[in-house]
Amino acid sequence: MTAQNSATASRTIAVTGPTGSTATAVSTATGASTGTGASAGPDASSTATARTATDPLPRGTLLAGLGVVAFSLTFPSTVWGLESFGPWSLVAVRSTLAALIAGAFLLVGSVPLPERRHWAGLAVVAGGVVIGFPLLTTLALQTSTTSHAAVVVGLLPLTTAAFAAVRTGRRPSRTFWFAAVSGAVVVIAFTLQQSGGAVSQGDLYLFGALLVCAAGYTEGGRLARLMPGWQVIGWALVLCLPLMAVGSAVALSMEPVHLNAHGVIGLAWVAAGSTFFGLYVWYRGMAAIGIPKASQLQLAQPLLTLFWSVFLLDESLPLAAPLAAVAVLVCIAVTQRAKS
Template sequence: MWLAVAGVVCFSLTFPATDWSLRGFGPWTATALRMLTAGLIAAATLRVRRVPLPARRHWAGLAVAASGVVIGFPLLTTLALRTSTTSHAAVVVGLLPLTTAVYSSLRTGARPSPAFWGAALAGAAVVVAFALYQSGGAPGVGDLFLCGALLLCAAGYAEGGKLARELPAAHVIGWALVGCLPLAAAGSALALAYEPVALTGQAAVGLAWSALGSQFLGLLFWYRAMGLVGVSRTSQVQLAQPLLTLVWAVLLLGERLTPAAPAAALAVLVCIVVVQRTRA
């Protein structure tokens, strides 16, 4: 579970880092360069460790994982952050643990206990209510992008977590990233040709963290945790991610945090404890 916590800490910085990168890059450029950088890091890691190609039976799962966590979620959330605030975008990660658990249950035939679902639903409700409160409760243009990102990422988490029971987590995220390198290279070339770039230190740091911290290290920790304790249980640790993201938004982006934050944080932690103590 400590691996899951490390993954959530990495993920919690994704939206602030994306906000920074959008101050110097267009959304398509930021997403493509993020994929390209993370893919090159993964390729070098696999090369140094002399990791063989995955078996053919793993290719479909890797494709779904890559579509969700390497392509779909980064692109759609980046497009959403052009019109949505970081606090509003945190709604998507508030719903992600529940969506991942539902997808995993349908995909694998698992049947978590009623107490598990009750705690998961309660935690998701708290996070969504708090994030909507932070953003004023008004839906924005980016909501459709966020909903699409939520569904794709849930599938990517569940399929990647399933593969992590058979393959090392570094192999799962590594091959998912390497498989996207041709698309990332072509996308970077096209995006740089059509979108203006105003490179600043803040934009460079944001892009670097999105690639190294969120896209590589965070998923490495996350898939390893899912392989050890299961997709549904690991996903519930992510209930704390929106609150962490809001804290980073205050410290890094200057957004205001309402007094409701401590109460919401306590309620979410209680839900996480209940989820971890229930058994299927």
Template sequence: MAAVCLIAARVPVPDRRHWPGLAVVALGVVLGFPLLTTLALRTTDTSHAAVVVGALPLVTAVLAAVRVGTRPSMPFWSAAVAGGAVVVGFALWQGGGALTTGDVFLFASLLVCAAGYVEGGRLASVMPGWQVIGWALVGALPLTVPAAGVALALEPVHLGGRAVAGLLWVSVVSQFLGLMVWYRGMAAIGVARASQLQLAQPLLTLVWAAALLGEDLGALTGPAALAVLVCVAVTQRTRS
């Protein structure tokens, strides 16, 4: 779909200097984050993953600060450390005092996704946001097409209505249309500030996990998510 849009709009191929950044977007947002979170969700539930991934705005803001050379204030770092402590503590509590394999995948997904967000936001200042994710998706085709072929050949496929609807939503909305407006917003207000808009993601994920999947949120899931949101909100209000 991204290739069709690029061809229909007669978009020229990006300059060679932009392809390293597009490669980071592809590896982080197109390949790394979806793969790592999917692997994590095989051993943990959605509500647990939502709280861990709630640290993504903090990680993105920190990487953005490093990438553009700004110097966050001490309140920023204090809130970042507090938010990280809440996330790790929650993961340890649900894992019975030890990090699970799912937590390892989730923490790795935070790093690769944040890198993809930062590079995509930077590129969106020199090209439209939809072209950033479009070229990243097209650039990843040599990896995604063979991987899809292998998966279809080896994995059992049951094309029910719910599965097809979920796949279409993830591919069309989450992976293309959503990132199209996300990168455009990052270009408009800045990567670090835009990343903080994700502070609502953990609570929204918990609500949808309970409503659509019937998951039990657990006694500490809500407070942990709220604590993460407070820490992220503090980072948004601090000055560099």
């Protein structure tokens, strides 16, 4: 008697967000084979081998790399946007446009509404990632250089990891905490050296941005275990749409607008490139290549921002900036090894 057997293989992939938040994606592949008994037979083994051989590692690396490049352009694009818009207008219009793009993707994909129990977490993501971080960094970039901000915000992965440890109750190793504290000391020393021994208002904005964004990404990492990461940021954007639409109208009526090419390009990139496209390709790339390889790509982000600050903004780069950025990257690399 011939029986139709089904061979099902499941694979769990750990996914981390651009600042260290972690999610889990599960993919299941099912193949049918015909034979006798309970064994799936050699056909299933051949199918699994063929699937492994065609895993999209180069494509995943490309997608994750595009995400890193998109994030590295955020600060230079914000500076360009400030040439045409006031800080409040730029943030409100940026979030409104990004929310409209996200809403269109969710609508076309017929993505169902999140469960009611997830809305509080989405509000935390929205407050930290969609509103808090863009607003505070935009205010900081009115007085701070892009290179200065890149070094300070380079501490974000460590800040997020610390928030995640507190939120989840995990106990990272002493090596992890030593590297995290060392990175914080490097950034604080850099800000004091660059600000003449005192913390400037721009630095306060940047440190505040670190805290709210780390909280948002930590909560986003928790939610990304329950839904695709791009849907987390998509619904967080949509949640902010009514507030940001009203905010755009009010801010545009109060702040002068002087449109030029830089301003329009900057606004378009922070809305479509950094806020939506970057996160979308990042999460898809992470699902393909996993944590270790993507983490190594992420280490290039602060240095890329330093490059853009010189190439696009003609900023003079103090020697302390790349040195501090490299020191922070070393600390991040140590925490990655310690966590694994």
